[in-house]
Amino acid sequence: MLDQSKDVEVFQDTLIEGSWSLLDDLSILQHHDAVSGTAKQAVADDYAWRLFTGMKKNNGGYFRLIDETISKMSGISNQTWTECFRTNSTFVDCPVSAFEDQKDYTMNVAVQNPSTIDMNQAVFAVPNGKYDVKVFNTQSKAFETVNASVSCWNDYAENNVTYKACNMKISHTTKARDFSLFQLTQNDAAELSTNNGTVLEGSEIRDDKFQLVYEGSVKNTSQINFRLKNLQTGHSETFDFSMKYWASFINYYTWVDAQSSGDYIFRPNKGQYEAMDYSTLVGSSMSDTQMDF
Amino acid sequence: MTGEEFQKIIVHVSLDADLEGIIKFEVDLGSLPPIYYDGFEVVANFHTSMDNNQTFWTDSNGLEMQKRILNYRPTWDLVNKNYKDSLENITANFFPIQSAISMRDESTGKQFTVMNDRSQAGSALKNGNIEFMQNRRIPADDGRGMGEYFNEVDSLGNGIRVPASYYIQIFNSTTEKPLQRQVQMKVDMPQQMVYSFGKTNMQTTPVQSSMSDAYKKAGITDLVKLVIIPEAKNHFILRLENIADLYDKGAASQTVDLQGLLDAMWKNANI
Numbered sequence: 001m002l003d004q005s006k007d008v009e010v011f012q013d014t015l016i017e018g019s020w021s022l023l024d025d026l027s028i029l030q031h032h033d034a035v036s037g038t039a040k041q042a043v044a045d046d047y048a049w050r051l052f053t054g055m056k057k058n059n060g061g062y063f064r065l066i067d068e069t070i071s072k073m074s075g076i077s078n079q080t081w082t083e084c085f086r087t088n089s090t091f092v093d094c095p096v097s098a099f100e101d102q103k104d105y106t107m108n109v110a111v112q113n114p115s116t117i118d119m120n121q122a123v124f125a126v127p128n129g130k131y132d133v134k135v136f137n138t139q140s141k142a143f144e145t146v147n148a149s150v151s152c153w154n155d156y157a158e159n160n161v162t163y164k165a166c167n168m169k170i171s172h173t174t175k176a177r178d179f180s181l182f183q184l185t186q187n188d189a190a191e192l193s194t195n196n197g198t199v200l201e202g203s204e205i206r207d208d209k210f211q212l213v214y215e216g217s218v219k220n221t222s223q224i225n226f227r228l229k230n231l232q233t234g235h236s237e238t239f240d241f242s243m244k245y246w247a248s249f250i251n252y253y254t255w256v257d258a259q260s261s262g263d264y265i266f267r268p269n270k271g272q273y274e275a276m277d278y279s280t281l282v283g284s285s286m287s288d289t290q291m292d293f
Numbered sequence: 294m295t296g297e298e299f300q301k302i303i304v305h306v307s308l309d310a311d312l313e314g315i316i317k318f319e320v321d322l323g324s325l326p327p328i329y330y331d332g333f334e335v336v337a338n339f340h341t342s343m344d345n346n347q348t349f350w351t352d353s354n355g356l357e358m359q360k361r362i363l364n365y366r367p368t369w370d371l372v373n374k375n376y377k378d379s380l381e382n383i384t385a386n387f388f389p390i391q392s393a394i395s396m397r398d399e400s401t402g403k404q405f406t407v408m409n410d411r412s413q414a415g416s417a418l419k420n421g422n423i424e425f426m427q428n429r430r431i432p433a434d435d436g437r438g439m440g441e442y443f444n445e446v447d448s449l450g451n452g453i454r455v456p457a458s459y460y461i462q463i464f465n466s467t468t469e470k471p472l473q474r475q476v477q478m479k480v481d482m483p484q485q486m487v488y489s490f491g492k493t494n495m496q497t498t499p500v501q502s503s504m505s506d507a508y509k510k511a512g513i514t515d516l517v518k519l520v521i522i523p524e525a526k527n528h529f530i531l532r533l534e535n536i537a538d539l540y541d542k543g544a545a546s547q548t549v550d551l552q553g554l555l556d557a558m559w560k561n562a563n564i
Contacts, residue, residue, distance in 0.1 A: 012526055015523065016523050016524075016525060016526070019522065019523055023522070036412060036414075037445075038439075039439075040439055040440075040441060041441065041445065044445070063487065066487055071496075072499070072500050073499055073500070073501075074495065074499050075495035075496055075497045075499045076493045076494070076495055076496065077496055078496075079489035079493070080489055080490075081487040081488065081489050082488050082489070083486070083487050083488065084486070084488075087483075088319075088456050088458070089456075094488070095488045095490070096488065105490060105491075106490065106492050106493070107488055107489075107490055108488065108489045108490070108491075109486055109487070109488055110486070110487045110488075111484050111485070111486055112484065112485040112487075113484050114482045114485065115479060115482035115483075116478065116482075116508070116513050116514065116517055116518065117311060117475060117478055117479060117515045118311065118505075119310070119311055119479070119484055120310040120311050121310035122484060122486070123484075124486045138501045138502070141495075141498075141499050153303060153305075155303065156301065156323075158447050158448060158451070159449060171310075174484065175505035176505050176509065176513070176515075177504060177505050177508055177513075177519075178502065178504065178505040179502075183493070199306075205306075205307065205308055206308070207308050207310075207313075209313050209314065210313065210314050212306070212308055212316060214306070222302075224304070226306070226316075228314070228316065228463060230314070235465075237341060237463045238341065238342070239339065239340060239461070239463060240339075240340050240341075241304070241337070241340075242338045242340075243302060243322070243335060243336070243337060243338065243427075244335070244338050245333050245334060245335045246333075246334040246336065246383070247331055247332065247333065248332025248334055248431045248433065250330070250331070250332055250431070250432065251433070258436070259435065259436070260431075260436070261332055261334065261431055261435060262431055262435025262436070262439070262442075262443055263435055263437065263439045263441075263443050264435050264437040265384075265435040265437070266334060266384055266387055266414060266426070266429075267381070268334070268383045273383065275336055275338070278302075278335060281326060281333065282300040282326060288302070288304070289304045289306065290303065290304065290305045291305075291306045291307070
């Protein structure tokens with residue numbers, strides 16, 4: 001008993017020290033050079049390193065707190081929790097990549113919602129759609145099947161090798177300031193993947209109130225068109241998305257107006273009053289549009 | 294390596310599962326072309342047809358929305374003073390954006406808001422058009438003490454890949470609710486996922502948490518941002534912020550029952 005309370009005390013010290021240390025790092029990252037990325041590359045690398053080490057220092061404590069919370073909520077404890085190396089990435093940066101070719105493995109996913117908004121969907125990276133998905137029901141105190149889908153696309157690595165990447169989307173509400181626990185079991189007979197590839201003109205996604213239709217692209221440009229319809233009022237709005245670019249003003253001759261565009265200064269070429277379409281620069285490689293159903 | 298694959302842009306479009314009518318664009322911008330003589334400053338561009346009268350609003354560090362009028366400053370004569378020697382009217386109309394650019398068509402009530410998930414530069418140079426600077430690559434030094442080109446590369450020397458997310462709301466500001474601040478809350482405090490592997494067994498009896506409901510009962514709504522920072526043992530800083538802004542029609546005060554909130558925290562820590 002004494003040992004346990006000593007352990008808790010040491011743990012509390014670690015947490016407080018760790019969070020202050022991370023706050024120090026975060027305050028440095030609020031410097032204008034860090035926010036807008038105008039520092040020398042070596043300085044930018046140092047900002048990234050500070051954030052990395054700051055998080056690393058806290059991960060042990062964070063995972064232990066997660067384990068205690070999940071244990072309280074589900075009775076399942078002493079899990080070795082890990083996280084993805086990067087967020088907004090694909091499964092190759094996530095712990096599941098080590099299991100990609102394995103069969104019948106089980107992956108537990110704990111979700112924390114730190115916000116004050118109930119979140120109705122959990123989205124995370126997986127290698128494919130071959131899973132049985134369950135959620136821990138805190139009322140029945142058991143895992144139950146939950147509605148999930150997987151959408152995939154062709155992604156590519158730094159070395160230009162293409163691979164299939166997928167996102168798992170689970171329809172389950174993680175309430176504000178609360179947690180959820182999912183259990184994914186690999187199953188070759190399961191297939192949750194609903195789409196795989198580039199979206200076609202006329203495709204739509206919808207929920208109870210809105211319908212979003214993809215109205216195709218404009219030839220020889222990067223522009224893609226959409227229509228959003230409010231299903232209750234019948235009102236429609238059209239909008240489009242495109243990638244464009246400004247050509248930088250670069251001073252090659254020091255005897256004229258010398259100010260180049262660069263790290264701090266954004267200055268388009270003289271006489272350029274409109275951004276140009278990005279596809280005119282990179283050819284037809286734009287774009288691979290996915291709509292997530 | 295042709296480089297072509299590195300210039301690919303993958304765009305994911307989805308409807309937000311929590312906030313009605315919010316469209317999410319995940320724009321994964323591949324390497325910008327190699328730089329030799331030309332520099333490239335690439336913007337994500339959103340457009341809908343409306344007349345915003347050369348006026349738009351940008352957030353101030355994620356807080357209040359500030360009114361911007363093209364080629365205009367409220368406290369000095371931009372055109373005659375700054376434009377006198379050079380026509381810098383692209384640069385002068387770009388603003389720092391931490392969370393949103395928004396515009397209204399006063400005759401129809403139509404409002405167009407595009408929110409981002411990171412600090413960027415942005416502008417609205419044409420009617421109904423909102424753009425955000427997503428990545429730049431320039432073979433020049435702008436003479437501000439850096440002494441190096443603007444050229445961020447990955448481990449293989451290709452331009453870095455820059456993914457960014459944007460959230461769009463197009464709605465009638467006289468009859469519908471703005472959701473800009475709820476989107477901001479989701480962007481600032483996204484879900485965290487952690488993973489473990491292997492079959493699991495229940496070792497203890499689960500305890501159902503009532504904390505989320507107790508917080509809501511205490512007045513912690515979707516517009517109240519709540520941050521807890523531990524200061525020492527049994528000491529913490531509690532920061533509550535009403536993130537609604539007068540730009541949002543219908544913005545109101547939020548009332549929080551502090552005793553109820555602290556009771557909920559105590560209960561959660563001691564069950």
